Amino acid sequence: MRALITNDDGIDSPGLLALALAAVDCGLDVVVAAPSVQASGTSASVAAVGDTGRVVSERRSLPGLDAEAYAVAAHPGLISLIACRGGFGGKPDVVLSGVNLGANVGRAVVHSGTVGAALTAQVNDVSALAVSLDVGLDSPDPLWDNAAVAVRAVLPALLDMPAATVLSLNVPNVPQVRGLRWADLARFGTVQSRVDDVGDNEVELVHVYSEDDPTPGSDAALLDEGYATLTALQSVSAVPTTTGLPSPAWPAG
Template identity: 55%
Template sequence: MASSRRLRALITNDDGIDSPGLLALATGARDAGFDVVVAAPHVDASGVGGSVLAVRDGKRVRVHSRELPDLPDVPAFAVEGHPAFIVHSAGRGWLDPEPDVVLSGINIGANLGHAVLHSGTIGAALAASLHGWRGLAVSLGIPLVEPERPHWESALAVLPDVLDVLLAAPDGTVLSLNVPDLPVRELGELREARLAHWGSVRSRVDHVSGDDGDLLHTHEAELTGDPEPGTDTALLAAGHPTLTELQSVTDRPGLLDGGTLSRRAS
């Protein structure tokens, strides 16, 4: 990773500044030779996607300096804003120098399928691409019942090879890495994966009425059945770390060309 020694990495997440996954990723980036700065939401911001919402006082957003365990020399900030807001702030004058790459995670739970749209971890990496930076979202496939000690070290074991891929890719490239929550010795080989139709978890939302008024009550459950072969969901379930290149919002030309609307309507 000698080439990374001249590069600055912004480490963020959506689980909040106190997440052990954030500390693990910052440590891994430092050990890879990056000049590291950490900026993450002051509270859990899971599921916010690409939101740039922040807690504002007029035009001001509060930032709190923090010292991370075992990383006393790494600048760290708890920001009262969502992950994509933090990334955009870094590219709009806050950080000097600006980051060269944004590393987001390590998320508590996999980010799989087209449901990655809703992930704040993914949203931060995609926001990086809007500034021409490379972005990497790292997630650990922890089940709904979180284990006492997740295998953060397994994600870090895969990280160097993935950083090589990221740094060799064009500016603006965004990658999503999912790693099974298994000991390092039990990991399969790193595999490129396409997105599943949804993911590994789906929510059911019920309208509940009671003494406290009307509520929307959410239940999360892991999907049953065999996942589609070759997808990120299937490969992760088989013990493989998966790597997927993602694209930000783009346009598709030809809407009014040659009767496209008529064909789609039919």
């Protein structure tokens, strides 16, 4: 089976290499295509760097990985879309996105480029796994091996699930992970955005840790307790009309 490996931290991220090597360990044929520069917070954006309408890529080699690798002047959502439409050597059987430097938990995942690449795969009928390591501002050095161990445990199960399944895997950055748990999304992520006024016609977006305790059993809570968490995500879908939403009246002509 063929896997596209991408991320939003850029082609030079150690997490990208850790994910690619874990996929190889699981017997997958991998191709790496990741942003040439940092692209965090881009969600499922299909923007490319530049205004020519063309997506430029550069061949790279990653240490210890015998596979094609490309630094792409585009956001991860667009890279995932291109791959699922046959670019980078053909449509993959699975898209693997990460390993992100920092957790992606709660409903804030809607902003994540890591998760956005995975959800873009889903709307193109390809299964995907978004992987994040809970490295915070005060955390020790990233334990990329933790994430690799978790990926090797989860990936075979994902490949046996129905097509277009998307899973979000968050791994604690601690020496001893307590295990793996299914989890719902917390109301917010561990980090929230605060808007500060700094002058006329100008505001500053500041990222701060959430002061609220996460809901017990949620991804944020279980991650804080030292568990790796697994959450199934659904991309764009319509709300059933049977939910009782009122029907708007068409204006009389």
